[in-house]
Amino acid sequence: MSVEPMVFSAQSRLLPPLILFGLTFALTLGGILARPIESLSLFWPVNAVLAGVLLRHPRQGSILGVALMYVAMVSADLICGSEWRPALWFNLCNVGAIVTFWRLLAHLPRSHRRLRTPHGVLRVFAACAAGAVVAASLACVMAAPWFDQSLRATWLAWFSEQFSTSVLVLPIMLTAPSLPALVRSGGLPVRLAPLLVLLASLVLSIVFGGPGAIAFPISALLWCALSYSPFMLSLLSLTAGSTLIVAVAQNLMHFSVPQSEPGVTALMSARLGIAMLVLGPLVVACVSNANRALLSRLAHQATIDHLTGALTRSAFARQANALLEGRQQHAQALPLTLMMLDIDYFKAINDRHGHAVGDYVLRQCARALQDQLHDGELFARLGGEEFVIVIPGLAPEQAAFTAERLRRAVQDLQMVQGEVPLRITVSIGVSGCNDSQPIADLDALLADADQALYRAKAHGRNRVEQAQRQVI
The missing domain is CATH 3.30.70.270 (Reverse transcriptase/Diguanylate cyclase domain)
Structure with missing residues (x-):
């Protein structure tokens, strides 16, 4: 298994745990402040981001690291006025999702884990679904004291939010280039046409409205998949997906989303549908990127002598x-x-x-x-x-x-x-x-x-x- 270690000197051994604690606390605090009052978060990226941190920096993947994340989440919840019992339990649900994401993906080959193969994309989607199942199931165990909804509605609410958010956020964490690679690619030209078409399709989705409108950006995302790197496509997918989710939740797309259980189910369906839209473009981006890399290697072999590095x-x-x-x-x-x-x-x-x-x-x-x-x-x-x-x-x-x-x-x-x-x-x-x-x-x-x-x-x-x- 190929890993990417993070190495620190003996003088700074406390620095990584402190950074992990601070990052978790800041992300949780931001997520709590951004969610509607007396409601589940519409978009909760904390779990996917932290799972990505553990996968990119394996040394933080320990019992101590997980415990620090849990303490940071609970601390942020208590500071925001939550009662200690729901703070302890529901953050345990979040940690369950993080650990599931991390453990299912940590042992994948590096090429799969970095979404460089179609098989890797499918494994990441499966891990996102498994993590969402764990979080939703744990939430239902103690749902009765804090939710008026049925267990079915509660489970669907947690599952759809966790799955859609992790599908949109985790690929960014897994495909993000290192800082030196990002600096080297900073001067590369970017095709604007696919990006502009994607933005136009999002506007059209909101203006046209209706359940089928969430599929409008799919063609633009496929064009982006053929034009950009998997990391860039992941960023665009997050932008498109989060825009559509907010539009559906705010009834900007003429969905019927009352506070009853059927209304919540409609929002779930929209979330899950939006998340599944990302699968096809990600696979296309993976295959397209692999083809470009193969062509680049073939061009290099035709141009550069493998033994001396001179021109052929x-x-x-x-x-x-x-x-x-x-x-x-x-x-x-x-x-x-x-x-x-x-x-x-x-x-x-x-x-x-x-x-x-x-x-x-x-x-x-x-x-x-x-x-x-x-x-x-x-x-x-x-x-x-x-x-x-x-x-x-x-x-x-x-x-x-x-x-x-x-x-x-x-x-x-x-x-x-x-x-x-x-x-x-x-x-x-x-x-x-x-x-x-x-x-x-x-x-x-x-x-x-x-x-x-x-x-x-x-x-x-x-x-x-x-x-x-x-x-x-």
Whole structure:
């Protein structure tokens, strides 16, 4: 099982319990103040949020952590004027839901728990239903002293509220990215059209009204599922679901919601229907996200050499040709240098030490070369032990210093096989075109660099040779 631990220093061991207590107290206090007087909460996110905290930070999932949450809930209830007996019992119902959510999901594989698979989405929905059943059943045990409704109405009230709220809130907690990942994605463009259509569908649901109006946002949510990440979709689902629940409760959608048992049942039905609307879009978002990740991996494999991290030959050809085409669009063509590099005596290294050592040498050489390059400069592995570098803006006749710097970076590598040091060097052939040559062909540049590399090998290796002719 993959977990995500939260690690604290010895000096701050009391900090996590205090944070957990404070978070629970604040959430409970806010939920109590927001609910109607003498009524169950219309929307109670406390249980789902705390279950998400336990799942994201497993070290807090202990008897002490659960006890602290219970004490914080009871304390908030008593401060708000509740009697101690209902405060003790009904917060025990809340804790029962939290523990059920947590225990059913804690042992899932990380990919399921983070809603990256359709199976994970279904398991989360099942856990939400189970937690709602536990909370509703515990509430009914002691319902008589505090509720005038029948046990059936009480059970339905608790179940529908707990299920709908947890389905809308818990996916946000499970899919929320880490802060560094959220910062990195802050600059990514967001498509506005699906969001605007979702908002329009919510307005239409309220304006049109009637029981069937709660299904109006489903098409927009499916579009959002294809356009956004599961976390973003979870936020939008919470917005849509909570808006519809409030609209139904306030009779803005022309539902008949009197205070009798049938009226309460109608509100339950609306809550459950709204919660179930989220299931389809979440599954679609999960599948869509998995497909995007697969395509990204395939594109990465087609672009990046898995061993060295350099561009593949085909990716290099595409990017180098695009660079040459862009160069010709300038009024005065920019100079460009192409270097071909070959690790000296690489076959002997493989024969003597084995291919595992050969792969290690390739990785270390590639890393040393990449450390010497800047943004916009191309670095690729052509095959075997042969690499190529393209440096825009540098004329070939001025590239001697750069080529020598690359050669020395490899020569200075400290590698040891067993107790035997490995002396690794490269030979480099340089070609290119200066600003007076507006036309450059990649194949011709590569051929000239290859000829220069051949001469470097013939003249003793571990040296740099310039091409003897310029490409025109």
